[in-house]
Amino acid sequence: xxxxxxxxxxxxxxxxxxxxxxxxxxxxxxxxxxxxxxxxxxxxxxxxxxxxxxxxxxxxxxxxxxxxxxxxxxxxxxxxxxxxxxxxxxxxxxxxxxxxxxxxxxxxxxxxxxxxxxxxxxxxxxxxxxxxxxxxxxxxxxxxxxxxxxxxxxxxxxxxxxxxxxxxxxxxxxxxxxxxxxxxxxxxxxxxxxxxxxxxxxxxxxxxxxxxxxxxxxxxxxxxxxxxxxxxxxxxxxxxxxxxxxxxxxxxxxxxxxxxxxxxxxxxxxxxxxxxxxxxxxxxxxxxxxxxxxxxxxxxxxxxxxxxxxxxxxxxxxxxxxxxxxxxxxx
Amino acid sequence: xxxxxxxxxxxxxxxxxxxxxxxxxxxxxxxxxxxxxxxxxxxxxxxxxxxxxxxxxxxxxxxxxxxxxxxxxxxxxxxxxxxxxxxxxxxxxxxxxxxxxxxxxxxxxxxxxxxxxxxxxxxxxxxxxxxxxxxxxxxxxxxxxxxxxxxxxxxxxxxxxxxxxxxxxxxxxxxxxxxxxxxxxxxxxxxxxxxxxxxxxxxxxxxxxxxxxxxxxxxxxxxxxxxxxxxxxxxxxxxxxxxxxxxxxxxxxxxxxxxxxxxxxxxxxxxxxxxxxxxxxxxxxxxxxxxxxxxxxxxxxxxxxxxxxxxxxxxxxxxxxxxxxxxxxxxxxxxxxxxxxxxxxxxxxxxxxxxxxxxxxxxxxxxxxxxxxxxxxxxxxxxxxxxxxxxxxxxxxxxxxxxxxxxxxxxxxxxxxxxxxxxxxxxxxxxxxxxxxxxxxxxxxxxxxxxxxxxxxxxxxxxxxxxxxxxxxxxxxxxxxxxxxxxx
Numbered sequence: 089x090x091x092x093x094x095x096x097x098x099x100x101x102x103x104x105x106x107x108x109x110x111x112x113x114x115x116x117x118x119x120x121x122x123x124x125x126x127x128x129x130x131x132x133x134x135x136x137x138x139x140x141x142x143x144x145x146x147x148x149x150x151x152x153x154x155x156x157x158x159x160x161x162x163x164x165x166x167x168x169x170x171x172x173x174x175x176x177x178x179x180x181x182x183x184x185x186x187x188x189x190x191x192x193x194x195x196x197x198x199x200x201x202x203x204x205x206x207x208x209x210x211x212x213x214x215x216x217x218x219x220x221x222x223x224x225x226x227x228x229x230x231x232x233x234x235x236x237x238x239x240x241x242x243x244x245x246x247x248x249x250x251x252x253x254x255x256x257x258x259x260x261x262x263x264x265x266x267x268x269x270x271x272x273x274x275x276x277x278x279x280x281x282x283x284x285x286x287x288x289x290x291x292x293x294x295x296x297x298x299x300x301x302x303x304x305x306x307x308x309x310x311x312x313x314x315x316x317x318x319x320x321x322x323x324x325x326x327x328x329x330x331x332x333x334x335x336x337x338x339x340x341x342x343x344x345x346x347x348x349x350x351x352x353x354x355x356x357x358x359x360x361x362x363x364x365x366x367x368x369x370x371x372x373x374x375x376x377x378x379x380x381x382x383x384x385x386x387x388x389x390x391x392x393x394x395x396x397x398x399x400x401x402x403x404x405x406x407x408x409x410x411x412x413x414x415x416x417x418x419x
Numbered sequence: 420x421x422x423x424x425x426x427x428x429x430x431x432x433x434x435x436x437x438x439x440x441x442x443x444x445x446x447x448x449x450x451x452x453x454x455x456x457x458x459x460x461x462x463x464x465x466x467x468x469x470x471x472x473x474x475x476x477x478x479x480x481x482x483x484x485x486x487x488x489x490x491x492x493x494x495x496x497x498x499x500x501x502x503x504x505x506x507x508x509x510x511x512x513x514x515x516x517x518x519x520x521x522x523x524x525x526x527x528x529x530x531x532x533x534x535x536x537x538x539x540x541x542x543x544x545x546x547x548x549x550x551x552x553x554x555x556x557x558x559x560x561x562x563x564x565x566x567x568x569x570x571x572x573x574x575x576x577x578x579x580x581x582x583x584x585x586x587x588x589x590x591x592x593x594x595x596x597x598x599x600x601x602x603x604x605x606x607x608x609x610x611x612x613x614x615x616x617x618x619x620x621x622x623x624x625x626x627x628x629x630x631x632x633x634x635x636x637x638x639x640x641x642x643x644x645x646x647x648x649x650x651x652x653x654x655x656x657x658x659x660x661x662x663x664x665x666x667x668x669x670x671x672x673x674x675x676x677x678x679x680x681x682x683x684x685x686x687x688x689x690x691x692x693x694x695x696x697x698x699x700x701x702x703x704x705x706x707x708x709x710x711x712x713x714x715x716x717x718x719x720x721x722x723x724x725x726x727x728x729x730x731x732x733x734x735x736x737x738x739x740x741x742x743x744x745x746x747x748x749x750x751x752x753x754x755x756x757x758x759x760x761x762x763x764x765x766x767x768x769x770x771x772x773x774x775x776x777x778x779x780x781x782x783x784x785x786x787x788x789x790x791x792x793x794x795x796x797x798x799x800x801x802x803x804x805x806x807x808x809x810x811x812x813x814x815x816x817x818x819x820x821x822x823x824x825x826x827x828x829x830x831x832x833x834x835x836x837x838x839x840x841x842x843x844x845x846x847x848x849x850x851x852x853x854x855x856x857x858x859x860x861x862x863x864x865x866x867x868x869x870x871x872x873x874x875x876x877x878x879x880x881x882x883x884x885x886x887x888x889x890x891x892x893x894x895x896x897x898x899x900x901x902x903x904x905x906x907x
Contacts, residue, residue: 104456104458105481106478106479106480106481106482106484107480107481107482108478108480108481108482108484108582108583109481110481111481111482111581111582112481112581112582115571115581115582117564117568118564161456161458162455162456164455190478191474191475191478192458192459192460192463192478194463194467194475195458195459195462195463197463197466198459198462198463202462203457203459203462203463206459206461206462206465207457207459207461207462207697208690208697210824211461211688211824211825211826212683212813212824212826213682213683213686213687213688213699213826213828214687214688214689214690214697215687215688215689215702216689216690220690220691220692221690221692222457222690222691222692222693222694222695223692223693226692226693228449228451228693229449230440230448230449231440233438233451233453233693235453235455235693235694235695236455236456238456238457238695258478258583259481259582259583262581308468308470308820309470309588309593310470310495310499310588310589310590310791310792310820311791312791313789313791316594336580339575339579339580339585340579340580340585342579343577343578343579343585343586343593343594344593344594345579345585345586345593345594348474348585350583389468389819389820389821390466390467390468390471390821392466393466393467393468393471394468397471397475
């Protein structure tokens with residue numbers, strides 16, 4: 089791609105991600121041409137050229153904006169995060185994985201050995217009589233083969249390098265991606281360190297009717313057929329909309345499913361799980377602490393997975409704190 | 420020994436790489452496909468409420484989240500011993516057909532198609548979706564974008580979101596469709612069938628009428644005589660959403676036909692220390708190494724496999740194309756892996772016909788799209804055909820419905836051994852006496868690409884050009900030659 093003077097330089101990268109963020113970028117459809125009008129896309133392994141060598145050769149700060157999706161799980165991903173931080177003026181943690189660890193961040197409930205044990209030994213269809221597990225270095229008859237080191241933990245981007253902005257969502261909705269691009273183009277970015285997004289909650293964009301929430305029981309989603317008009321939380325379904333940042337248009341509640349919190353904590357909220365827990369406790373129709381506890385235990389059998397579904401890797405709850413270096417080395 | 424490294428997305432990016440070793444005579448000694456990443460879903464799903472699985476496992480892959488969402492949802496039916504009402508099954512299959520049509524369109528026009536539409540030896544800068552548009556015209560390019568756009572919008576309409584739907588529940592789905600929505604989906608389905616017919620005509624014109632391409636497809640570089648797996652309905656016709664798993668041998672005869680819940684009797688996975696991705700094989704045949712033939716348990720699960728493993732297609736237009744496919748290629752089974760592209764288009768036609776058929780049924784708007792399970796959750800297996808192969812989700816829960824064990828065999832994983840072998844064979848045919856022939860890069864890439872490998876389900880390779888780099892090193896590991904194929 090030619091590098092015309094006056095145009096900004098844009099890079100997009102994926103680390104430990106599912107590819108959904110890339111699909112979301114492609115879903116801006118013909119607007120991608122508008123992006124190309126204003127930016128030279130200097131690095132986007134998914135859709136154009138993917139040569140790391142070229143990035144290594146760039147001057148520090150040569151990239152104006154880098155949209156980085158995916159979390160950091162291997163030595164290669166850490167290298168790329170550090171490289172792109174150095175080369176980019178503005179580094180955006182793009183999507184839930186980069187921002188807060190997302191669902192794959194639930195892997196931080198286990199360590200590497202437990203994950204290997206399950207995947208390579210215990211899963212029902214695995215036959216591994218020699219107890220082999222993938223190695224960084226393997227001797228084969230023809231020579232040596234190398235794999236990147238699999239770290240003991242999932243890291244968010246800002247646990248590895250300094251991040252300038254955050255774009256939430258799993259994945260970010262195409263419309264919000266476009267809003268962010270426009271903000272960048274017009275130089276209307278919020279202060280450094282901000283989330284580029286709304287400061288309201290999913291409840292604010294949800295069309296369901298809300299009255300007073302007073303519930304005696306939380307239902308699992310398979311225990312109840314909710315009516316399609318009324319607030320799901322009022323019907324006793326754990327809907328995370330109350331703690332979740334707006335931006336998606338309340339798409340899940342519109343198909344009669346509860347918000348699962350993929351847009352991360354609302355503005356001003358440090359810990360998503362703590363916020364959601366407080367919100368849920370406040371709708372329980374009881375003043376008896378024991379009764380409240382029972383209602384929560386019966387209806388929410390997996391508090392960690394429910395309250396930190398997307399944010400475990402970045403939460404205050406993060407499993408026993410370790411020195412970053414030792415965790416990365418898998419010690 | 421010389422080493423040739425092919426990194427689909429360059430060395431440091433961790434999305435799958437190929438190592439080819441040359442012996443002292445410069446002939447290919449061996450080739451390895453390495454998957455350099457793991458996320459461990461099977462571990463961290465343990466302890467989670469099983470009803471979360473359709474949403475959690477969708478994050479395995481953002482390219483085909485619908486497949487994981489659906490396999491997990493069907494596993495929930497089994498876990499809760501509940502049979503969804505007919506409307507729910509129709510809605511799920513409709514949703515799934517739209518997804519399949521959208522996904523196969525992406526592959527043909529953006530990934531696999533450029534090799535044929537633009538040509539395997541065309542300048543690399545043209546061998547991409549833009550080159551396809553140049554060749555077939557802007558109007559058709561616009562139709563491709565529209566097809567994907569409409570498909571994604573309907574997926575959002577039914578399932579909640581374009582990427583990562585939130586819709587499947589044990590015993591049905593969270594929401595049905597209105598009559599107005601049905602009409603919209605039906606109208607789009609009518610266009611989709613025309614689009615699929617057109618795509619097959621295009622393949623006919625550009626590929627089958629070109630003797631060079633036909634020679635490439637039927638030549639000896641891209642051949643694997645393996646077992647083939649696919650899901651079939653009661654008539655042994657291809658089905659993406661539900662049915663029995665059928666496996667045929669390299670001779671085309673039925674090796675097995677089993678209910679998804681019995682998958683462990685038929686499929687096992689081995690572990691190699693040089694890749695994070697496990698290697699499935701047919702248990703009753705056994706693992707004999709990276710070789711094909713009737714004594715090797717290596718199998719494929721691809722569009723070609725699904726056609727080989729079935730007796731036909733359940734819709735009329737696709738059935739005609741199915742018959743023509745085997746007439747032209749000399750009977751069943753077809754072992755030419757490049758024919759997978761043609762098979763994919765036949766599946767595209769089937770998916771769109773199915774889409775239209777299901778959307779034309781006025782009964783699909785019934786409110787009877789969900790029943791509540793009455794039994795305690797225990798254990799269940801759910802299978803669908805993902806675009807890239809048979810997808811299996813298996814969950815065991817405790818009494819409260821918390822997962823105690825999870826097992827996932829994803830589409831591309833089935834093909835792990837076969838992809839390795841295809842790459843090795845292409846390398847062996849193309850690299851002679853240490854000479855890397857011109858065009859090696861794209862020809863090797865083509866061996867890889869016919870499988871439409873989605874390492875999003877393992878790592879992630881996505882729509883768009885897949886840049887390749889071949890590094891030739893001497894035994895000391897120094898780079899002696901470097902070839903790249905990228906959009907510059």
